[in-house]
Amino acid sequence: SAVISQKPSRDICQRGTSLTIQCQVDSQVTMMFWYRQQPGQSLTLIATANQGSEATYESGFVIDKFPISRPNLTFSTLTVSNMSPEDSSIYLCSAIIGFRYEQYFGPGTRLTVT
């Protein structure tokens, strides 16, 4: 399995500010994704992070709110913009390593917006 790291692990932010979350994978990555897990809820796919091009967003998520970059194969960032308390969630990145089609998850970033 791969090692996927995320920074920061947690943060408390004020309403109206933005936070950028970093995701680094230590193996050959085929695909990278970002998910949100709201308190006590399941995971919801935000977007597919495409290398060198715009991310592919799921219904209900937009680039202005959740800009994503993936400048190389193993690194991606997710920004949560103009935050409100409703954005308080755990944000997780995931990666498919090689061609085994197994999706591995990072430890998550726990975001609290006050």
Added chain:
Amino acid sequence: AQSVTQPDIHITVSEGASLELRCNYSYGATPYLFWYVQSPGQGLQLLLKYFSGDTLVQGIKGFEAEFKRSQSSFNLRKPSVHWSDAAEYFCAVGAPGGADGLTFGKGTHLIIQP
């Protein structure tokens, strides 16, 4: 659109007893199927997966799951649970080919009684 149903929000099992967690999916074709476990404060760990072939798949930690096409089900089983199995269990589906993000069920919270 694909969906995953985990009908049991909570399940309580005595230590040493057998376990079955239910998962039903809705998908146009046979999807890739996964079970993940999330322990308190931990990230998601892949327990097992089904892509094709033998419908009974073995995973880590003594878990197995059976794919039943006629019932659109992928139930997770363990013959004898341990206190350390207490966690949240998520069933997920992905598109055949494995290049897409996953759709998760709402999860089943497993409680182990001594």
